[in-house]
Amino acid sequence: MPDDEGHPNVEEIELGPVLAALADPLRRRVVRELAAEPDGAARTCSSFGLPVSKATVTHHFRALREAGLIRQVDRGNSRMASLRRADIEQRFPGLLGIVAAESEE
Amino acid sequence: MPDDEGHPNVEEIELGPVLAALADPLRRRVVRELAAEPDGAARTCSSFGLPVSKATVTHHFRALREAGLIRQVDRGNSRMASLRRADIEQRFPGLLGIVAAESEE
DNA sequence: TGACAGGTACGACTGATCTCGTACCTGCCG
DNA sequence: CGGCAGGTACGAGATCAGTCGTACCTGTCA
Numbered sequence: 143m144p145d146d147e148g149h150p151n152v153e154e155i156e157l158g159p160v161l162a163a164l165a166d167p168l169r170r171r172v173v174r175e176l177a178a179e180p181d182g183a184a185r186t187c188s189s190f191g192l193p194v195s196k197a198t199v200t201h202h203f204r205a206l207r208e209a210g211l212i213r214q215v216d217r218g219n220s221r222m223a224s225l226r227r228a229d230i231e232q233r234f235p236g237l238l239g240i241v242a243a244e245s246e247e
Numbered sequence: 248m249p250d251d252e253g254h255p256n257v258e259e260i261e262l263g264p265v266l267a268a269l270a271d272p273l274r275r276r277v278v279r280e281l282a283a284e285p286d287g288a289a290r291t292c293s294s295f296g297l298p299v300s301k302a303t304v305t306h307h308f309r310a311l312r313e314a315g316l317i318r319q320v321d322r323g324n325s326r327m328a329s330l331r332r333a334d335i336e337q338r339f340p341g342l343l344g345i346v347a348a349e350s351e352e
Numbered sequence: 353t354g355a356c357a358g359g360t361a362c363g364a365c366t367g368a369t370c371t372c373g374t375a376c377c378t379g380c381c382g
Numbered sequence: 383c384g385g386c387a388g389g390t391a392c393g394a395g396a397t398c399a400g401t402c403g404t405a406c407c408t409g410t411c412a
Contacts (some may be wrong), residue, residue: 146346152409153321157275157346157365158272158275158347159405161266161275162399163265165263165266165267165270166399166400167263168400170262170263170266186358186359187358187359188358188359190356193402193403194402195356195402195403196359196360196402197359197362197401197402197403197404198358198401199359200359200360200361200401201399201400201401202360204360205399208335214361216359216408218408218409218410219357219358219359219408219409219410220357220358220359220409221359221360234345235341235342235343235345236262236340236341236342237342237345239341240262240311240335240339240340240341240342241262244262247412264357264377271370272367273370291388291389292389293387293388293389298369299372300370300372300373301372301388301389301390301394302371302372302389302390302391303371303372304374304388304389305390305391306369306370306371307370308389309390310369321378321389323378323379323380324377324378324379324380324387324388324389324411325387325388325389326388326389326390333379
């Protein structure tokens, strides 16, 4: 099963890119908010209210998607992002919990 | 209790710098090798045989030290590095296990 | 149909990061 | 003492990452 539009499949998720993606505070915030929602929840990119331009938002979501942290699917007008919770938990158990436990600053 | 020579104390260890430090494969390798040794084990910087110059080795060990991942103490001629296992485990439980579980490539 | 909102693509700028060479300091040992 | 090995400091080069503006595409909705 090949990659679907830049989404690595589970066994292709590498620790290096994942940690690099999570090194950015804005991306960590996205993951944290998604982790706080019920499993499978999907939100639009713009619903996070990131304090950067649209182009930069796209850039950050691509980083998350290519690292394998989120899945993005087109739904009509927008593109919904959801956390790949089970996949990440399978590859790196506990990692999501560490990110989710970080407090806002 | 102030920082000791660039070593943050436990409550000052932040997730961002830690993840940024671990995003580099060379630094992850150092942490992995230290994690594989008995607790408290100390090794010289050069004993890891990193495939980079001395100056670059110093750079990477500073990144690890300032993130709070290792502790470096002068011992005569050399500077011994040891993993801050308990400190990291207290702040981010499971993180070391994730890094240690990564296989060589 | 036309306007608009959500996203993407591209190019550009800026600052950080990785890398190195060189110079230098400090113990150890012959 | 003199050399050497382990590390650091500094400066430089190259590459990468975060940011933006602009242009553009695509559904939705009045």
